[in-house]
Amino acid sequence: MPVRFTILGSGSRGNCAYLETETTRLLIDAGFSARQIQQRLAQLGRTLERLDGILITHEHSDHVRALDVLSRKIQVPVYCNRLTYDAILYQQPRCRLPFHLFETGASFTVGDVEVESFSVPHDAQDPVGFLLRTAGGNVGFLTDLGHVTRLVRERVRPAHALVLEANHDLQLLQEDPKRPWSVKQRILSRHGHLSNEAAAEALSEVMSETLRHLFLGHLSQDCNRPELAHACVARQLETLGATHVTLEVASQGAPCRTLLLGNGHLPPSPEPL
Ligand SMILES: [Zn+2]
Ligand SMILES: [Zn+2]
Numbered sequence: 001m002p003v004r005f006t007i008l009g010s011g012s013r014g015n016c017a018y019l020e021t022e023t024t025r026l027l028i029d030a031g032f033s034a035r036q037i038q039q040r041l042a043q044l045g046r047t048l049e050r051l052d053g054i055l056i057t058h059e060h061s062d063h064v065r066a067l068d069v070l071s072r073k074i075q076v077p078v079y080c081n082r083l084t085y086d087a088i089l090y091q092q093p094r095c096r097l098p099f100h101l102f103e104t105g106a107s108f109t110v111g112d113v114e115v116e117s118f119s120v121p122h123d124a125q126d127p128v129g130f131l132l133r134t135a136g137g138n139v140g141f142l143t144d145l146g147h148v149t150r151l152v153r154e155r156v157r158p159a160h161a162l163v164l165e166a167n168h169d170l171q172l173l174q175e176d177p178k179r180p181w182s183v184k185q186r187i188l189s190r191h192g193h194l195s196n197e198a199a200a201e202a203l204s205e206v207m208s209e210t211l212r213h214l215f216l217g218h219l220s221q222d223c224n225r226p227e228l229a230h231a232c233v234a235r236q237l238e239t240l241g242a243t244h245v246t247l248e249v250a251s252q253g254a255p256c257r258t259l260l261l262g263n264g265h266l267p268p269s270p271e272p273l
Contacts, residue, residue, distance in 0.1 A: 002260040003136030005161060008032070008040040010217035011252030012167065014062050015143065018044065021134050024111025027054045028130065028141055031062040034069035040255050048074050053110040054097075056080035057120075058127035058144060059087035068092040079110065081117070083125035104128055118155040120145040123191045131155055136262025138210075139163075143218040146190040148202040156206050161213040161259055163250070164202065166233060167193035168223040176223050193218065196229045200236035207240055213259055217250040226251065 004020040014031040018041065025046070030037060038048050054076055057063055067078065067088060078097045080088070081104045089095065102108050104126055107116045114133040119126070122144045129152060130141045140159030142152065156162060173184060173195070187193050194202060199216065214237075216229050226249040237245055250256050 002262055003134045004258050004260060005139055006044060006258045007163065007215055007217065007250040007256040008037065009252055009255065010143070010163070010215075010219070010250040012062060012218060012220045013252055014065065015218060016040070016066075017141070017163065018046070019113065019132060019134070019139060020046070021112050021136070024052050024113050025050055026110060026113060026132075027051060028132075029057055029063040030054050030066040030070065031060075031064060032066060034066040034073060037066050037070075043255060044258065048076075051076045053100075054078045055110075055115060055130060056084055056088070057129065057141065058122065058124035059084050059091065060124055060144070061091070063144075064088055064092070067097060068095045071096040077110075079108070079115070081126050081128065084127075087125045116155060118151055120152060121147055121149060121191050122193075123186065123189075129155065131159060133158075134261065136260075137161065137212075139261070142202075142206075145194060146192040147194075147198070148205055153205050157208050158210055159206075159208075160210055160261060161215070162206070162211060163215045163217045164199050164206075164233075165194040165218040166196045166199040166216040166224065166229040166249075167218050168195050168220045169225065169228045169232075170195050170197060172225075172228075173220070173223040178222060193220075196224065196232040199229070200233050203233060203236050203242075204240055207242055207245075209244075211242075211245055214245050214247050215250050215256060216247070219249065219252070221252065 008016040017028040116131040137160035140156040140162040143165040
């Protein structure tokens with residue numbers, strides 16, 4: 001049975017992805033309302049009740065919004081580090097989900113998925129990226145980071161599928177009338193978010209023979225356009241000669257196509273919803 005991977009939605013207003021192996025069903029972040037997550041899982045024919053775990057990268061609301069309400073519907077283990085846990089409970093003191101704490105940098109298993117966590121530079125308490133190793137292939141998560149460190153590069157290199165942040169277009173951010181200068185500085189800082197240009201540059205550092213599927217995620221609603229992000233990164237893929245990599249831009253409003261990983265052969269192929 002192939003491993004199925006679906007980004008349920010990604011953008012600066014909410015992030016949530018779904019991974020399903022033969023025995024294990026996981027959410028990666030829960031940054032929509034519980035109802036939205038339920039509806040988007042239903043589009044895949046899946047339910048909240050069947051989840052085996054929720055992995056959390058960091059405590060910003062676009063990654064954890066659903067947890068409080070989810071705790072009144074289901075009892076599913078949430079995996080995060082100690083500082084993230086403290087920050088979540090500070091925001092959502094009535095959240096009653098069972099938390100399982102890991103040390104940043106540690107690996108642990110949930111069912112048949114091996115989860116590797118690693119530190120990323122971002123303005124949260126103790127933000128992490130993940131590499132999920134499954135029988136069908138490896139999925140990397142690299143959103144919410146100001147720059148790509150050597151550690152990040154090394155940890156995501158085994159990924160067959162990678163979710164990479166392309167948060168903003170530099171010019172649109174600079175021209176944005178809604179954001180004060182201080183917020184723009186924070187976004188642009190080394191603990192902020194990757195621009196389209198920075199994502200393209202990061203790609204040259206994380207590119208490998210293994211990588212087959214690249215999803216651009218966490219696009220800013222106001223300061224980016226899917227076509228700008230796509231064009232910028234597609235140019236870089238061409239420059240790198242990475243013709244073996246498919247490129248898709250994840251959207252805030254609807255799930256991506258489900259990716260089937262390791263259906264007896266690599267490269268895996270996308271499946272229409
Ligand atoms: Zn975020
Ligand atoms: Zn964040």
